[in-house]
Amino acid sequence: MPCSPRLPATRAQVERVLRCVAPAPAPLFLPAIYEQKAWFIDQTPSAIARDPALLTRALLAEQEAIGADALAVGVDVYNVEAEAVGCEVAFYEGKDASIPGITRHILRPGDDLSAAAIPHPGRAGRMPVNLEAARNVRRALGGEHWIRGAISGPFSLAVALVGAEDLFIACLEQPEWVHQCLDYAARVIRAYATGYVDAGVELIVFDSQASPQLLSPAMYEEFVLPVTRDLIAWAGTQGVRDVPLVIGGNTTAIAELLVATGGNNLLCDFTADYDTWAGVARRAGRALRRNLSPHLLETGTPDAIYAAAREEIARGATLPGFIMGTAVIPFGTPLENVLAVKQACRDAGAGAAQASG
Template sequence: MPATSHAPATRTEVEAVLRCTSTRSVPLFMPAIYEHKAWFIDSTPSAISRSADLLTCALLAEYEAVGPDALVVGVDVYNLEAETVGCKVTFYEGDDTSIPGIRPGDHVIRVGDDLSRAPLPNPTKDGRMPVNIEAARRVRAALGQDFWIRGALSGPFSLAISLVGAEALFLACLDRPEWVHSVLKYADRIIREFAKGYIDAGAELILFDSQASPELLSPDMYEEFVLPVTRDFVAWAGRRGVRDVPLIIGGNTTPIAETIARTGANNLLCDFTGDFDEWSAVCTSAGRAMRRNLSPRLLEKGAPDEIYETALRESRRGRDMPGFIMGTAVIPFGTPTASLHAVKRACRDAAKS
């Protein structure tokens, strides 16, 4: 049992929230902890991202220290798929806690390339996919079937940017739209291979596609390029038995909220810069769960009392939504655990008032 104030939600409780059928009074608590996992075991993001042993220890330490209602198996969540097909990732040695990243300019696809025979990864042996899959399998064995464990996947547009480069891909959206569709379909095929490994390990899925935010990609382009491939992935996951797929797009996604709801993903993100009221109206109308994020700066720099009051206010705003989830933006490495406990305590107390 985690050393926090109440037990994590059961699988049945999580599924009820994601499917908007919950009568649960306490909001689910799902903080975004990726590179910060390493902090719980006095390690570094680069180290735990390359070792199934360390990643498993970090995940279980996160569970014990924080007591979230779900865990995400992932550290540098946008790199793994691209790495398996040739992109180079920079890692950091010693005590350097920098986050691994694709080397700038190191892209493996040129605009116009024929991708019909492009390679697909084997998730059991290529790159670091086996690290995440083995960690998911071990954590599932340790925590049992009743706890919600999700394997991190890049979204199709974010993966395409890693493969092609941002500038080249954005220009191709204007000049070579049919080719962009082909590269997104290739990205989707890669993601599906990774997803199969997670599913076989007993994990659920979570899709990250923040490069498709309207702060980078126009709403019309999201609908033209990203919506179809994302919708196809969610439908494919459903056929593989994964009924609940969270879709995480950071930033102010209010301009595309209604379009995101059409992807079929049933747990959508209203980031801390998004409009709560507009997003909640969209999710309520579409029957989608909504995760509301707190600012990472607040969690890193704010006093626990300030964090608690902010989280309490946000939790109260969402308590009439059957699919409301209290979340956070990505937790910076080294964030005090007391800050996370303050959010969880606010979730509990929101149900009392």
């Protein structure tokens, strides 16, 4: 279905939503596009993740094709900091569209972290690739557009450094070392985030390894909440007022804990309980992004996707700070499927305008 043209929301419009000033006539449209960026320029995720010129082209092509209300700079968003301090990442050549992934961890529980290296964002690994692309896109789009540099959350980076099984066992057997590891991860993340701030863009934190499907709410509160709260508070000292915190999966059980992190744009993924999350967000005055499922977006018809998006938008019509989003768009998802969500946002806004006029 054709999507009516509309410029992305201005910074002031975005901030009104994030500050929960009032329910927006048309919700912000924030699809999660990472490896799919490559598809817009007939490249692969591995290619654009290693080349700042290709990543810049992909980001600008994404904006031209989708016209969402924000851009996120990043492809394989959980690998960059880990690779910069020594983890090995597998990339794929030719037309292989597989997502790059960690193949070797560098830490073992109990390792001495007192002298562990902190990367320089201008030199370490692929940090310069993303930072150069961020600067390029900021120059191309100007200061009004909301551009977020993707950074890992502390627990997800710790998983990349140590390995999931070893880290989860260490949470039970060596909790003090896990706190040290998370502190180290946070210092690495801050170094990278400083590069994004210097590039003139904001931040978006990804920490899906801390989802309740993997980590109990009690362990989240003990290990993850303090270091995440400190990271987001630090971002505020750098002038970054709006920090989205992205944890996928059914996060209903930790909704109140996620509010306590200080993130002001939280995620209610497609498997989470919307009614519970909406109540939490309303009481706390936090913006809330509701996602559609990646399976629907990849395999559904545009009409079915449009109907699902309109249903979610109707549920969020009275919630200040409601945002319409998607789970991560799989590589090769038809463009018309993503634009169906955008059209649902625009039509909701047009209907609200007619009703108020």
